[in-house]
Amino acid sequence: MSLNILHNPDAADIARRPQDFLRQLADPTLIVVDGRDNSRCRAVSTLLHGNEPSGLKAVHGWLRRGERPRYRMLFFISSVAAALTEPLFSHRQLPGERDMNRCFRPPFDDRPGLVAGEILELLERYGPECLIDIHNTSGMNPAFGVATHEDPAHEALVTLFTRRLIITDIRLGALMETSRPDFPAVTIECGGNRDPAADRLAVEGLEKFLSRDEVLQLPATGLHLDLYHHPVRLELDSETRIRFADEPDPDADITVPRHLERYNFGRVGTGTFLFWLGPQGRARMRLRDASGGDVLSRYFNCIGHCLYAAQPIKLFMVTDNPVIARSDCLLYAAPESGHTMLDS
Numbered sequence: 001m002s003l004n005i006l007h008n009p010d011a012a013d014i015a016r017r018p019q020d021f022l023r024q025l026a027d028p029t030l031i032v033v034d035g036r037d038n039s040r041c042r043a044v045s046t047l048l049h050g051n052e053p054s055g056l057k058a059v060h061g062w063l064r065r066g067e068r069p070r071y072r073m074l075f076f077i078s079s080v081a082a083a084l085t086e087p088l089f090s091h092r093q094l095p096g097e098r099d100m101n102r103c104f105r106p107p108f109d110d111r112p113g114l115v116a117g118e119i120l121e122l123l124e125r126y127g128p129e130c131l132i133d134i135h136n137t138s139g140m141n142p143a144f145g146v147a148t149h150e151d152p153a154h155e156a157l158v159t160l161f162t163r164r165l166i167i168t169d170i171r172l173g174a175l176m177e178t179s180r181p182d183f184p185a186v187t188i189e190c191g192g193n194r195d196p197a198a199d200r201l202a203v204e205g206l207e208k209f210l211s212r213d214e215v216l217q218l219p220a221t222g223l224h225l226d227l228y229h230h231p232v233r234l235e236l237d238s239e240t241r242i243r244f245a246d247e248p249d250p251d252a253d254i255t256v257p258r259h260l261e262r263y264n265f266g267r268v269g270t271g272t273f274l275f276w277l278g279p280q281g282r283a284r285m286r287l288r289d290a291s292g293g294d295v296l297s298r299y300f301n302c303i304g305h306c307l308y309a310a311q312p313i314k315l316f317m318v319t320d321n322p323v324i325a326r327s328d329c330l331l332y333a334a335p336e337s338g339h340t341m342l343d344s
């Protein structure tokens, strides 16, 4: 096995600091903690990305308190080596390896793929009733959830943490894509990976997930959720030079104005200026929808060296970090659909 499995670790044996706790684990680890009732089981995944520590900190703090969960708990802590690579908590994955949260579909033949395959086997073996996968974004974002299914069970899981939910039909090989009606799984983006508010949100949401009798039902009184459908991803070639600045950088393929973050989860009207593009900028970016095709011209207009919104959209910045933006997605956009009231 690539994964270690620990059963009911003694709180007194767990190192005081999260990074020292990771050194104790050394490898990807499943921690099984028996509950007051073991007829049911729930699962938490965290640190699939080594630079996203809010979920790890919440799990570590809870384990150190030595409490019992309501039901048996599975805690998967995955990218231990990436997180421990100096500088601490700055590597999404180990250099040269695939993104761990793109490996939950075949082939499972490299190291992160083997870990992902074993996580799927262990989920099959223990049969948890649901899973939350806790992440951070790289910018100063508000929290949001992502799910592949739109139903009360997925919505109830997300509302333990946040009232914003993106329903995605894009398939990347992420853990939450293994969701089924009898095993709802969601991604929770707690907020920025250096934001103390994101750490608190993870602690509070995890506490509810561990202690509540039911986590898959919405309150009978109903609640208000902001729902976003059919997001598209802005993907950049790995060699793209991206800068965050208030005027176009002549050496950059894409210059993102710093104020763009103010549109986060807000409305962007037709004709709104978004980025400056260098000569190679357009050729190095693609806007992917669920079909995998490039739909950039449907959402954005390139006029001169500038990129504008071609229709009213909602923007979700997922990173303001050029290091990460070069290897992943810069932002999501969704056609403006407003929000949905869920009333009982």
Ligand SMILES: [Zn+2]
Pocket (backbone or CB within 6 Å): 048, 049, 052, 101, 135, 136
């Ligand atoms: Zn992540």
